Structure formats: C-alpha cells, structure tokens
Amino acid sequence: MFQVADQTKKPLTMTIIGGVDKDGNADAQDRIDISRGEIIGIVGPTGSGKSTLIADIEQFAQGDTPSCRRILINGEPPDSQQRNDPRKKLVAQLSQNMHFLADMSVCEFLRMHAKSRGKDPGLASKVIELANTLTGEPIDPGHHLTILSGGQSRALMTADIAVISDSPIVLIDEIENAGIKKQEALRLLAGEGKIVIVVTHDPMLALMASRRIVMKNGGMTKIISTSKQEHSVFKDIEKVDGWLTGLRETIRQGEVVA
Ligand SMILES: Nc1ncnc2c1ncn2[C@@H]1O[C@H](COP(=O)(O)OP(=O)(O)OP(=O)(O)O)[C@@H](O)[C@H]1O
Numbered sequence: 001m002f003q004v005a006d007q008t009k010k011p012l013t014m015t016i017i018g019g020v021d022k023d024g025n026a027d028a029q030d031r032i033d034i035s036r037g038e039i040i041g042i043v044g045p046t047g048s049g050k051s052t053l054i055a056d057i058e059q060f061a062q063g064d065t066p067s068c069r070r071i072l073i074n075g076e077p078p079d080s081q082q083r084n085d086p087r088k089k090l091v092a093q094l095s096q097n098m099h100f101l102a103d104m105s106v107c108e109f110l111r112m113h114a115k116s117r118g119k120d121p122g123l124a125s126k127v128i129e130l131a132n133t134l135t136g137e138p139i140d141p142g143h144h145l146t147i148l149s150g151g152q153s154r155a156l157m158t159a160d161i162a163v164i165s166d167s168p169i170v171l172i173d174e175i176e177n178a179g180i181k182k183q184e185a186l187r188l189l190a191g192e193g194k195i196v197i198v199v200t201h202d203p204m205l206a207l208m209a210s211r212r213i214v215m216k217n218g219g220m221t222k223i224i225s226t227s228k229q230e231h232s233v234f235k236d237i238e239k240v241d242g243w244l245t246g247l248r249e250t251i252r253q254g255e256v257v258a
C-alpha cells in the first residue's frame with residue numbers, strides 16, 4: 001500500500017446534532033458521533049434531504065441552515081481557521097460533477113495542489129499511480145484535465161484527497177455510475193483514517209458502510225448499523241460485482257466470454 005508522508009492523524013470525532021425536518025419536526029436522531037476510518041451511508045428517497053445533510057456538514061452548519069442542524073468537531077464548533085484556511089480545511093468533497101476550473105495538465109494541477117497545501121510536488125506521481133488503480137482507463141500525467149472521463153476525474157480526485165489533502169472528512173454525493181472502482185475508493189479513503197460520508201442507493205456501498213442514516217421528509221429518521229447478515233450480503237455482492245467487472249473488461253477488450 002501507499003505510505004503517505006507527514007499526514008498527521010490526530011483523533012477526531014465529528015458530531016451531527018439534530019435539527020428539524022421540512023415540517024419543523026425535530027430529527028428523530030438527535031445526535032450522531034462519527035470517528036475516523038468510519039464509512040457512513042446516507043439513504044432515502046429523492047427529495048428526502050440527503051444532499052441537504054451533506055451541505056450541512058460541508059459548511060459546518062451552526063443552526064444557521066434551514067435544517068437548524070449543528071456540526072461539531074471534537075465536541076466543539078470548528079474555528080474559523082478550520083472552516084476557511086485551505087491548509088486546515090477539514091472537509092473535502094467528491095461532487096456529483098467534476099468541474100475543473102482551469103485547463104492544465106494532470107501533473108501541473110497536482111503539483112500546484114501539493115504546493116498550495118505545503119507538500120512535496122513530487123507527490124503528483126504517487127497520486128496518478130494510485131488513481132490508476134481505481135480506474136480502468138489509465139490517466140497520463142500529460143493529459144489535460146478537461147479531456148478526462150467522468151471515471152478518470154473521480155479516480156484522480158479520490159487519490160488526490162487520499163494523498164495530498166489532509167482533510168479528515170470526505171463527502172461523496174452519489175458515486176454510482178462513476179466508472180471507478182467504488183468500493184476500493186471508499187476503502188482507500190477510510191483506510192487513510194478519513195471519515196467518509198456517502199450518499200448512495202448502491203447496495204454494495206450502503207452495506208459497506210458501518211452505519212447508514214435514513215432520511216425522510218428532510219429529517220434524520222433513523223440510523224441502521226450494518227448487521228452481520230448484511231455484511232455477509234455485502235461480501236456476496238462484492239463477489240458478483242468482481243465477476244461483472246471481469247466480464248465487462250473481457251467485452252471491452254473485444255474478447256469472447258468463455
Ligand atoms: N431539514 C430540512 N429543512 C428544510 N428544507 C429541507 C430540509 N431537508 C431538505 N430540505 C429541502 O428539500 C429539498 C430536497 O432536499 P435534497 O435536495 O437534500 O434531497 P435529496 O435527498 O438529496 O434528493 P435527491 O435524491 O433527488 O438528490 C431541497 O429544496 C431542500 O432545501
């Protein structure tokens with residue numbers, strides 16, 4: 001596995017303090033504590049408030065959003081440096097659409113990002129190497145950001161968050177159909193000691209999470225801990241997924257399925 005230099009992994013707990021749903025009723029779950037290395041799913045029908053909860057975390061809501069929720073770090077509201085200084089930033093977001101603001105090469109972009117974080121620009125090659133373990137279509141350091149496919153962009157951002165960004169909290173809103181090895185991406189981030197919060201209806205990802213928050217009408221209605229049975233279903237799904245991935249690759253390569 002990749003050893004990431006100078007990543008300080010101080011203990012960290014993120015707490016979501018419940019607020020209200022769309023009708024102003026209190027969240028049934030009034031407090032959720034999450035530690036490093038945990039993967040937490042957010043599930044619920046369309047319009048139930050999943051992206052809103054992600055946004056609450058992203059901006060460290062302090063009762064100042066429509067949900068009135070509060071987000072605490074180690075029991076306290078984060079200070080303004082943690083909220084705003086890019087080197088101290090606690091949250092990284094892997095968004096639904098990757099829009100790169102500048103058209104530069106992958107290598108230039110990564111070196112610039114490493115420098116802005118006060119890190120060795122040489123980490124760029126490590127990021128690309130790692131990203132290429134997550135996507136079927138290899139990324140070349142000289143590729144321009146704007147020509148990357150959706151899967152390549154997400155793989156690159158995932159590896160970038162794992163290696164360059166120290167942000168201990170990673171938010172992912174809908175990673176399905178992303179064209180990257182999803183469970184490996186989550187495993188990588190959690191393995192780096194990050195708190196991974198993922199909105200998903202993909203049974204494999206939802207069951208990979210240790211717990212999932214169930215949203216309804218804008219409220220956090222319950223938290224389900226993944227049971228042993230569910231975990232064994234996850235193992236089965238993972239096997240089927242591996243089999244399908246293999247078949248897909250065979251067909252992509254123009255070969256015949258035996
Ligand atoms: N607790 C809340 N209080 C007030 N408004 C809310 C709350 N939660 C969600 N909403 C509003 O409900 C609408 C739908 O919420 P949101 O986009 O978060 O749903 P979603 O579960 O992400 O849906 P989708 O699956 O379609 O992405 C938004 O306009 C949002 O502002």
Ligand SMILES: [Mg+2]
Pocket residue numbers: 050051052
């Ligand atoms: Mg949404």
